[in-house]
Amino acid sequence: MQDTNAVQKIAIDPITRIEGHLRIEAQIENGKVTDAWSAGMMFRGIELIVAGRDPRDAWVFTQRICGV
Amino acid sequence: MTKRDGPSSLEERLAQRGLSRRDFLKFAGLMTATLALPATYTSRVAKALLTATRPPVVWLAFQDCTGDSESFLRANNPNVTSLLLETISLDYHETLMAPVGAMSEKSLMDTVNNYPGQYIAIVEGSIPTANGGIHCTINGQTALSRAQLVCSNALATIAVGSCAWDGGIAAAVPNPTGALGVKDAVPGLPKLINLPGCPHNVINLAAVITHYLTFRQWPPTDSQGRPTFAYGEDVHEECPRKDHFEAGRFVLAWGDAGHRQGWCMCKMGCKGPETKHNCPTVKWNDGTCWPVQAGHGCVGCAHEKFWDQMSPFYASVDCSD
Numbered sequence: 381m382q383d384t385n386a387v388q389k390i391a392i393d394p395i396t397r398i399e400g401h402l403r404i405e406a407q408i409e410n411g412k413v414t415d416a417w418s419a420g421m422m423f424r425g426i427e428l429i430v431a432g433r434d435p436r437d438a439w440v441f442t443q444r445i446c447g448v
Numbered sequence: 449m450t451k452r453d454g455p456s457s458l459e460e461r462l463a464q465r466g467l468s469r470r471d472f473l474k475f476a477g478l479m480t481a482t483l484a485l486p487a488t489y490t491s492r493v494a495k496a497l498l499t500a501t502r503p504p505v506v507w508l509a510f511q512d513c514t515g516d517s518e519s520f521l522r523a524n525n526p527n528v529t530s531l532l533l534e535t536i537s538l539d540y541h542e543t544l545m546a547p548v549g550a551m552s553e554k555s556l557m558d559t560v561n562n563y564p565g566q567y568i569a570i571v572e573g574s575i576p577t578a579n580g581g582i583h584c585t586i587n588g589q590t591a592l593s594r595a596q597l598v599c600s601n602a603l604a605t606i607a608v609g610s611c612a613w614d615g616g617i618a619a620a621v622p623n624p625t626g627a628l629g630v631k632d633a634v635p636g637l638p639k640l641i642n643l644p645g646c647p648h649n650v651i652n653l654a655a656v657i658t659h660y661l662t663f664r665q666w667p668p669t670d671s672q673g674r675p676t677f678a679y680g681e682d683v684h685e686e687c688p689r690k691d692h693f694e695a696g697r698f699v700l701a702w703g704d705a706g707h708r709q710g711w712c713m714c715k716m717g718c719k720g721p722e723t724k725h726n727c728p729t730v731k732w733n734d735g736t737c738w739p740v741q742a743g744h745g746c747v748g749c750a751h752e753k754f755w756d757q758m759s760p761f762y763a764s765v766d767c768s769d
Binding site: 391392393394395396397398399400401403421422423424425426428429433434436437440441444445446447448 | 509510511512513514515516517518542543544545546547548549550552553574576583584585586587588617618620621622623624625627646647747755759760761762763
């Protein structure tokens with residue numbers, strides 16, 4: 381059985397009903413959340429991709445950061 | 449397919465969603481026309497949609513912007529999305545599903561394990577391969593490993609959008625994450641259908657699924673795995689402004705007299721002559737409009753590697769006839 385005094389770490393991944401990939405971790409002591417972390421789990425590098433291109437194209441690239 | 453239909457028929461389920469039989473028949477007619485079938489096939493399509501058991505579908509998203517999911521949802525008249533959601537059983541979709549974390553993972557694995565070779569996998573977004581694939585993980589697993597597992601055991605995989613086809617924007621020079629489309633990240637899949645476009649058009653996705661439910665066969669595809677009903681013709685061929693192109697009536701500056709009269713935008717960078725897609729006929733947002741109709745040239749978003757090959761977007765192709 382779970383010792384409620386133990387420090388427990390849980391991860392919720394994927395967080396659903398959002399755009400993108402999010403991971404939430406929480407540290408739980410005595411049934412309370414004592415620390416928490418959030419992490420974005422996806423990277424594309426659009427800033428690197430758009431550098432050096434025709435500036436008139438910039439909007440087409442940056443708009444694709446998010447399709448919502 | 450084996451997914452059990454509930455006690456209610458498709459008509460009853462449609463009624464629960466506020467969709468009439470007229471809406472349903474409009475949908476069947478739209479699908480028949482999109483598939484370039486004679487109108488006499490409409491009743492066969494309608495009957496198949498009414499009687500087919502709902503195939504399980506899992507929707508995977510990797511290095512995406514969710515634009516293809518938005519395209520999927522952007523249908524109201526007829527409500528293609530609602531109709532689609534009644535003809536398939538969408539068992540997994542991270543943007544839409546109620547469960548989270550371990551519970552959402554269970555939904556995915558229940559379908560993969562209980563319906564091997566029977567579910568359809570839809571993939572949105574590219575798959576990174578640099579640095580061990582670490583640039584996209586879900587549930588602590590790389591996109592690559594998830595794609596390998598889920599797509600290899602599917603009846604068919606449908607890659608929606610340019611990212612899932614050829615790596616899309618993430619794969620544009622310099623491709624920092626080693627992004628690949630499904631065809632290159634997971635080669636040798638039993639059946640892969642590609643619907644490029646940025647985003648893909650939901651009408652085409654619905655038509656692919658409808659074709660399968662009607663004929664128990666996937667629609668004919670070209671050497672790139674693209675259905676010929678949607679990618680058989682250049683945008684230019686069906687463009688309403690083609691007469692202007694042929695007569696040499698070109699827009700030369702945004703807002704000029706020619707632009708106001710709807711002339712050809714070849715000299716403004718339109719890539720219609722080099723891009724295969726059915727945008728002029730099915731259009732976007734319930735057949736409301738498409739880029740050229742709105743007054744901007746086609747950027748060639750369904751073309752292979754369009755981010756590098758169709759850019760600069762305002763540099764023009766050869767506009768001589």
